[in-house]
Amino acid sequence: MGSNLSLIILFIGVPKASQREEIDTLLKDVDLWSFRDTLAGQLSGGNKRKLSVAIALIGQSRLVVLDEPTAGMDLGARRKIWNMLRKQREGRIIILTTHFMDEADILGDRVGIMNEGELTCIGTPLYLKNKYGTGYSLTVVKNSGVMSDTKDLESYIFEKLGQEVVKTSDVSNEVNFQIPHTLSHKFASFFQEFDKDLDSIGARSYGISVPTLEDVFLRVSKE
Secondary structure, X not given: OOOOOOOOOOOOOOOHHHHHHHHHHHHHHOOOHHHOOOOHHHOOHHHHHHHHXXXXXXXXXXXXXXXXXXXXXXXXXXXXXXXXXXXXXXXXXXXXXXXXHHHHHHHOOOEEEEEOOEEEEEEOHHHHHHHHOOOEEEXXXXXXXXXXXXXXXXHHHHHHHOOOOEEEXXXXXXXXXXXOHHHHHHHHHHHHHHHHHOHHHXXXXXXXXXXXXXXXXXXXXXX
């Protein structure tokens, strides 16, 4: 005596005729197409996360809550999920929690930082960087012959950008300066001159970086 088992899956908001197409599309988007015939319990931890994200997004839900969706994934898989979420967020509100500050920066239109269970600040990534960031970080690599002498370099930086610039470190052949956001309007002319004058002030090369959400998070947590 045999028996037939029928598995009926209903997705609210998805017409029955297009269910298979949407399932296949999401499996490809989260890079699970090659595991489409594998039982969920046999997937790795990272692939289970991908499956959970796909389930949360199916049905064109207007509000989606994702709790650390890329935890346990390698960087390549994480970036694929980021690209997919950026594509899927149109017409939705996605609330996402994460410990990855680059994930918050890439995906968040608005970012809130929680400290000891309390929401301490919220805003766009750019707003938070401007408000809580420590400014731009300028790293200058000295010529080998002037390892201990940075007076010319310091005088040049302070004269061209202003006394608000702070030298934060001088280790080995690298000197670091912190430049406030308020001086960014001087960058265009400063760096044109700086490129020409590197040799005369004992510098070989330089690099400048903007504040990150990681910097903001650490500062907010500390304060």
